[in-house]
Amino acid sequence: MYNELVSKKEKLAVVGLGYVGLPIALEFARKLSVIGFDIKPERVEMMKKGIDPSRELDSEAFKGCDIEFTSNVDDLRQAKFYVVAVPTPIDEHNLPDLKPLLAATRTVGQVLKKGDYVVYESTVYPGCTEEECVPLLEEISGFKYIQDFKVGFSPERINPGDKVHTLTTIKKITSGCDAESAEEIAKTYELIIEAGIHRASSIKVAEAAKIIENTQRDINIAFMNELSIIFNRMGINTYEVLEAAGTKWNFLKFFPGLVGGHCIGVDPYYLVYKAKELGYHPQIITAGRFINDSMGGYVAKQTVKKIIAADKNPKESRVLIMGVTFKENVSDIRNSKVIDIYNELKSFGIQNVDVIDPYADSKEVREEYGFETTSDPKGKYDAIIVAVSHDSYLKLEEEWFLNHANNDCVFVDVKGIFREKINRLTYWSL
Template identity: 80%
Template sequence: MIYQDLVSKKEKLAVIGLGYVGLPIALEFARKISVVGFDIRPDRVDLMKKGIDPSKELESEAFKGCDILLTCSTEDLRQAKFYVVAVPTPIDEHNLPDLTPVLAATRTVAKVLKKGDYVVYESTVYPGCTEEDCVPILEELSGLKYMVDFKVGFSPERINPGDKEHTLVKIKKVTSGCDAESAEEIAKTYEMIIQAGVHRASSIKVAEAAKIIENTQRDINIAFMNELSIIFNRMGINTYEVLEAAGTKWNFLKFFPGLVGGHCIGVDPYYLVYKAKQLGYHPQIISAGRFTNDSMGGYVAKQTVKKMIAADKNPKDARVLIMGFTFKENVSDIRNSKVIDIYKELHSFGVLNVDVIDAFADAHEVHEEYGITMATEPTGLYDAILVAVSHQQYVGLTEEWFKRYAAKGCVFVDVKGIFKSKVNSFTYWSL
């Protein structure tokens, strides 16, 4: 059985894609069995060989004591018997699923696939994608027959970037296989590393669907909070004060307004919408939630401009500081950051003098991806200071610190409400 062959190191496990998801999985397995870690980017592989996580999530200690071959060579993948695909599944400019990375990874695996091999996908996709889109490629390029010559499974990733508490081994893992035998072998393989245990889903489709609704549920709940924020703003009351009061009831769900970006919550619902439309159903609630959350960056910028005008500031002459650019706090990931929407909307109002700083983001990556040249630190006085991301370096800042960079009548925009009741010298606004 493949599980026993992996444990005895008779066979190897390969992880394709060594990003936020793939690298932690590869290293965790490499503490127990022999692993081949594959990534298409040589620069990333070179860093990992030196014990450096390009995503800045893992410390160098995580690489120690691991039986792992880090490589860019497809040939090295031939050594493996069990393949884990952990590549991104983004959306395109029309908010449609972009399966390019996962299908490319599938072709890579298909070229080295042998009889008796297992392929498990961790990349978030719509229900049916694994068997309808990926399996045919594996069959065609390998010349092998699905469920006869090779087995496939799906075990959705549950990595939460920046979260040092809910780490890979502490989060229950959902696993599935294409038949009873593969489902059990895959589950036992993951049980090697997952301390929290494994939930055996009844089918690949169920596992795919479970993952996609995890993030869709959060998206809808946050959208509700964002809509409440817009309503309460018109009423002149603070959303966070309302939520604090409502949260005293035992069964009130604690969600908060904010920018919803990144490669999970801001993306996964579109995969479900896409599949639903293929089946002739146009989802109303999911689509409405996506519209609301995708609009929040522009909304924050509009409110900032309104507050500046009310403070007798000419937007065209104003200097604005945006603090934070990553998609969430305490991570370096800038993919699908909604802070760019604030930046662009400010520009559309003629606010062209905008400095952007971030405690985690790589300045080169920001310029390459968004065409923005980040500042290394605040300079001079600003007519508006906008704390867009609640990085740990910002949370502890005092009102005196902000005063150093605040022009007279400065507008203070606190997207996440972290400085509520702490900043009183400025015109204050939060979601």
């Protein structure tokens, strides 16, 4: 397979061209002949023009690439090696939503040929690839697993907004269904991954490795968030405590904050789901998820308390929320926990809540969450919440906030980025 791809006798296809799939497709297209497939024609048209719909890559990233963008399933028949990189979200009950993954698997199954390879990058619970995807590939294609086609798993490690730790500079885990496929898949990825490849012993091990990467971070951040709740009651600043504790060489550098997005805020639920299926109810993972999912509401409640302490009526108060994306310097609003702050403020009867964000698309916010962002602050506010630490916010001085603040304005600094700058406003942070 590897030799056929390198000689361009065969093509590689990437199914799903979001924040994970597009960078992979473009990197492979510098070495191989690639088909980039996405189910949304409007996204495909943008990419044909050298535009990344996710706004992560600039037009230069498209240059020098041997790639054909398409939304036509029949075009996938030209490929021999398929990389599936579609979202794996959770539903309203925090259960795995495999619909996008299984839909992509059905698509590949329709065009699968004898001798083809299918590699999954989508984060799943251990066992999902072989228990859910492989049987579907067999059913639709009529071929036998391993005998007629090979499957592998190579978990994505894309970090949105990070210009240092990029696709090629992060070590990649690869795996296959047998020794031959494991080696062929590893060699194929070695074409583009400068940091090197870790060959996992099995597909299930590779799946498990990915799921615990984000679960570990989730638990550590949950610990920081719980500490921030405790220290708030003690009247001490969490960041000052962490700064002091961080002087020890083996103290782990984690901080409190909102845990959203489509990785850390989602992946642990996949592991919880599988554990319960096996008859084990995970304690630490579930507790971490509960704490982190509650932090948006906690921030809002603390804001309302401060407003009331300033002898103001919450229902008559105006609040500005700065930032709505799930993390700094990205445009992605999926599973943003800033929404929990907004909704909780509304539940207290605060009707005048303005949201600004230089990265978020107001139309997308309206479609996803039912309200629109504004381009700039409007008038003066009784509370200003800096919810996302975008670089453009870091440059602001206290005078800027004072110009948009009513008397006794509450300044809520979720990430603690202004604790050395704010002196004339009522300051609070996690």
